[in-house]
Amino acid sequence: xxxxxxxxxxxxxxxxxxxxxxxxxxxxxxxxxxxxxxxxxxxxxxxxxxxxxxxxxxxxxxxxxxxxxxxxxxxxxxxxxxxxxxxxxxxxxxxxxxxxxxxxxxxxxxxxxxxxxxxxxxxxxxxxxxxxxxxxxxxxxxxxxxxxxxxxxxxxxxxxxxxxxxxxxxxxxxxxxxxxxxxxxxxxxxxxxxxxxxxxxxxxxxxxxxxxxxxxxxxxxxxxxxxxxxxxxxxxxxxxxxxxxxxxxxxxxxxxxxxxxxxxxxxxxxxxxxxxxxxxxxxxxxxxxxxxxxxxxxxxxxxxxxxxxxxxxxxxxxxxxxxxxxxxxxxxxxxxxxxxxxxxxxxxxxxxxxxxxxxxxxxxxxxxxxxxxxxxxxxxxxxxxxxxxxxxxx
Amino acid sequence: xxxxxxxxxxxxxxxxxxxxxxxxxxxxxxxxxxxxxxxxxxxxxxxxxxxxxxxxxxxxxxxxxxxxxxxxxxxxxxxxxxxxxxxxxxxxxxxxxxxxxxxxxxxxxxxxxxxxxxxxxxxxxxxxxxxxxxxxxxxxxxxxxxxxxxxxxxxxxxxxxxxxxxxxxxxxxxxxxxxxxxxxxxxxxxxxxxxxxxxxxxxxxxxxxxxxxxxxxxxxxxxxxxxxxxxxxxxxxxxxxxxxxxxxxxxxxxxxxxxxxxxxxxxxxxxxxxxxxxxxxxxxxxxxxxxxxxxxxxxxxxxxxxxxxxxxxxxxxxxxxxxxxxxxxxxxxxxxxxxxxxxxxxxxxxxxxxxxxxxxxxxxxxxxxxxxxxxxxxxxxxxxxxxxxxxxxx
Numbered sequence: 001x002x003x004x005x006x007x008x009x010x011x012x013x014x015x016x017x018x019x020x021x022x023x024x025x026x027x028x029x030x031x032x033x034x035x036x037x038x039x040x041x042x043x044x045x046x047x048x049x050x051x052x053x054x055x056x057x058x059x060x061x062x063x064x065x066x067x068x069x070x071x072x073x074x075x076x077x078x079x080x081x082x083x084x085x086x087x088x089x090x091x092x093x094x095x096x097x098x099x100x101x102x103x104x105x106x107x108x109x110x111x112x113x114x115x116x117x118x119x120x121x122x123x124x125x126x127x128x129x130x131x132x133x134x135x136x137x138x139x140x141x142x143x144x145x146x147x148x149x150x151x152x153x154x155x156x157x158x159x160x161x162x163x164x165x166x167x168x169x170x171x172x173x174x175x176x177x178x179x180x181x182x183x184x185x186x187x188x189x190x191x192x193x194x195x196x197x198x199x200x201x202x203x204x205x206x207x208x209x210x211x212x213x214x215x216x217x218x219x220x221x222x223x224x225x226x227x228x229x230x231x232x233x234x235x236x237x238x239x240x241x242x243x244x245x246x247x248x249x250x251x252x253x254x255x256x257x258x259x260x261x262x263x264x265x266x267x268x269x270x271x272x273x274x275x276x277x278x279x280x281x282x283x284x285x286x287x288x289x290x291x292x293x294x295x296x297x298x299x300x301x302x303x304x305x306x307x308x309x310x311x312x313x314x315x316x317x318x319x320x321x322x323x324x325x326x327x328x329x330x331x332x333x334x335x336x337x338x339x340x341x342x343x344x345x346x347x348x349x350x351x352x353x354x355x356x357x358x359x360x361x362x363x364x365x366x367x368x369x370x371x372x373x374x375x376x377x378x379x380x381x382x383x384x385x386x387x388x389x390x391x392x393x394x
Numbered sequence: 395x396x397x398x399x400x401x402x403x404x405x406x407x408x409x410x411x412x413x414x415x416x417x418x419x420x421x422x423x424x425x426x427x428x429x430x431x432x433x434x435x436x437x438x439x440x441x442x443x444x445x446x447x448x449x450x451x452x453x454x455x456x457x458x459x460x461x462x463x464x465x466x467x468x469x470x471x472x473x474x475x476x477x478x479x480x481x482x483x484x485x486x487x488x489x490x491x492x493x494x495x496x497x498x499x500x501x502x503x504x505x506x507x508x509x510x511x512x513x514x515x516x517x518x519x520x521x522x523x524x525x526x527x528x529x530x531x532x533x534x535x536x537x538x539x540x541x542x543x544x545x546x547x548x549x550x551x552x553x554x555x556x557x558x559x560x561x562x563x564x565x566x567x568x569x570x571x572x573x574x575x576x577x578x579x580x581x582x583x584x585x586x587x588x589x590x591x592x593x594x595x596x597x598x599x600x601x602x603x604x605x606x607x608x609x610x611x612x613x614x615x616x617x618x619x620x621x622x623x624x625x626x627x628x629x630x631x632x633x634x635x636x637x638x639x640x641x642x643x644x645x646x647x648x649x650x651x652x653x654x655x656x657x658x659x660x661x662x663x664x665x666x667x668x669x670x671x672x673x674x675x676x677x678x679x680x681x682x683x684x685x686x687x688x689x690x691x692x693x694x695x696x697x698x699x700x701x702x703x704x705x706x707x708x709x710x711x712x713x714x715x716x717x718x719x720x721x722x723x724x725x726x727x728x729x730x731x732x733x734x735x736x737x738x739x740x741x742x743x744x745x746x747x748x749x750x751x752x753x754x755x756x757x758x759x760x761x762x763x764x765x766x767x768x769x770x771x772x773x774x775x776x777x778x779x780x781x782x783x784x785x786x787x788x
Binding site: 002 | 450511534
């Protein structure tokens with residue numbers, strides 16, 4: 001008696017639940033310290049101290065009816081102003097509070113902007129491999145996700161990107177730094193993407209929106225630069241979340257940036273604000289809005305993730321695993337030795353290693369390893385990874 | 395270039411914005427103390443002290459990665475268990491953690507359950523007047539809201555309720571205590587509603603879900619009892635929010651109750667959990683989940699609202715306004731003297747009184763007065779209400 005559209009989702013969710021249950025079973029059987037769970041993108045680094053201090057300060061000095069009350073569906077005006085100014089300092093942009101819409105995380109923001117833009121049948125392009133939820137978010141509004149096939153190095157490539165457009169293309173989603181690959185797109189790639197987009201806008205005589213999903217923006221290594229896309233393509237809308245930069249994924253706090261120069265700006269902002277309301281978000285959680293405004297310059301310790309990255313990447317390469325060294329996020333996207341990612345995940349489980357098949361991200365033949373875990377767990381897991389590789393060496 | 399479905403919403407939202415701007419203009423012109431804003435359902439009573447104490451206690455004693463981290467999409471298991479037990483104590487039910495799904499407020503919960511249940515074209519019945527967002531929430535999933543016309547006393551009536559069903563009816567939404575009328579349904583009314591529902595389930599040979607939207611459950615006066623609907627009709631799903639009971643509307647924290655005995659229970663729970671994820675809520679805000687679990691027995695001062703109710707209701711009746719004395723929520727639903735609610739709201743504005751036309755709630759001919767405001771503002775507003783009535787007396 002549930003909706004027909006939900007039936008397949010429920011089947012899928014029981015697979016995930018089975019995986020979760022299996023993890024618990026393994027932990028019960030072998031002890032939690034002997035199970036190596038690399039499946040979840042749940043930050044392992046504590047939020048910066050400013051978060052706790054800010055929340056307590058707010059609770060002790062501001063009125064409860066204000067701090068926990070309703071505000072505009074777009075969020076507190078002063079919070080949006082502080083965030084706009086912080087972006088301007090960092091990226092040389094010139095946003096004001098009207099360009100910022102506070103959202104229930106980046107997932108909420110993406111749903112809001114897709115509800116705002118999509119008519120049934122509209123197409124949204126993204127690059128494989130990609131965060132699997134994109135497909136669901138687009139389908140929520142009757143849209144169709146169109147996948148650009150991956151290249152060898154997971155770098156967007158102009159020709160295949162251009163080939164994905166049709167007259168139904170309404171938007172493109174780009175995720176940089178990327179989940180699941182950890183790749184950071186260099187400026188030349190961004191420039192190429194913008195060129196294709198401008199050409200296609202002209203060809204089809206309509207706006208095509210670039211949705212930049214950027215929850216991993218601050219998690220970069222080796223001095224990598226993450227381009228701010230509104231500076232490269234005018235019809236860009238940025239979705240951001242504090243889930244990773246402040247380690248607050250459970251709090252569901254983020255924002256959309258809708259620049260003045262975006263096509264049909266006033267309607268997009270108005271519709272997005274309404275969408276925030278009618279989708280049932282209503283507004284981003286109030287106390288957290290006020291807290292992040294006090295922490296715009298705070299950041300988690302990226303060095304902790306970097307240490308994990310260096311240890312795990314270096315060790316796996318030494319064992320013979322194949323993987324591009326990622327410059328961002330907290331994932332390794334590793335080739336399954338025999339290119340069967342599901343079988344490889346099943347085999348890994350025999351050694352108490354929990355991984356996610358690349359197929360989940362439209363990237364079959366690979367597995368995602370989330371290294372947002374304890375450094376010591378990585379150390380303990382290395383003999384298991386070695387044994388796992390042994391099964392494929394013969 | 396926004397979605398066609400959003401165009402009308404944007405038009406509607408500019409009307410609301412115009413109202414908001416008008417309120418600001420009046421405050422600037424006449425001074426904020428001379429403007430009487432009764433338009434918003436934003437709690438005026440401070441959250442109970444336990445809320446602040448609990449949050450600070452959690453921040454100081456629990457790990458940040460746990461308190462602010464991801465958990466199951468359904469919410470923290472211990473939080474759900476505490477809430478289930480609290481419901482059992484209050485209502486003699488026998489829920490467990492599996493029956494509770496933590497949501498981003500009641501608005502999030504309603505969207506989750508409608509996404510779970512509705513196929514395009516499915517009908518959802520509700521009683522006029524009703525919270526206007528129901529229409530939008532149902533439309534989000536391709537459903538159609540069917541309105542049962544109001545009775546004189548705004549009490550559901552079996553015959554017109556039964557007449558609203560068709561073979562496409564999938565669910566019924568009931569809001570008790572009611573926004574905008576403040577009416578609390580007595581047990582006999584609930585029993586009648588349940589009887590009709592059971593009859594219709596039999597007639598159409600399928601489950602029809604009763605969705606009980608209960609954010610105002612604790613705001614009742616004169617010792618009124620609010621029946622717990624799962625005890626009267628087995629296919630009941632309850633949507634709850636702490637927005638009013640703990641004065642936390644901005645925090646977006648609530649839950650769904652999905653009892654074991656609900657038709658297709660396992661699929662409904664699984665699908666609702668997936669819906670929570672793919673609609674972009676992901677999970678209810680984590681710190682607030684942990685906080686409300688520590689405050690299950692806390693309540694705001696209902697007496698403060700009651701004092702407002704008595705003063706405003708008594709005064710308006712004395713002036714000749716017509717209104718049923720409400721036993722719940724924090725609204726009066728007052729008859730527009732000449733039955734033109736929009737004109738009455740415009741006239742009220744001339745006296746710096748801001749009200750919401752009943753048409754917004756499918757209740758034309760009435761206006762909603764939200765008395766979740768300062769007692770002193772009510773006192774100051776009384777001469778203005780008197781003058782307003784004067785315009786209709788002649």
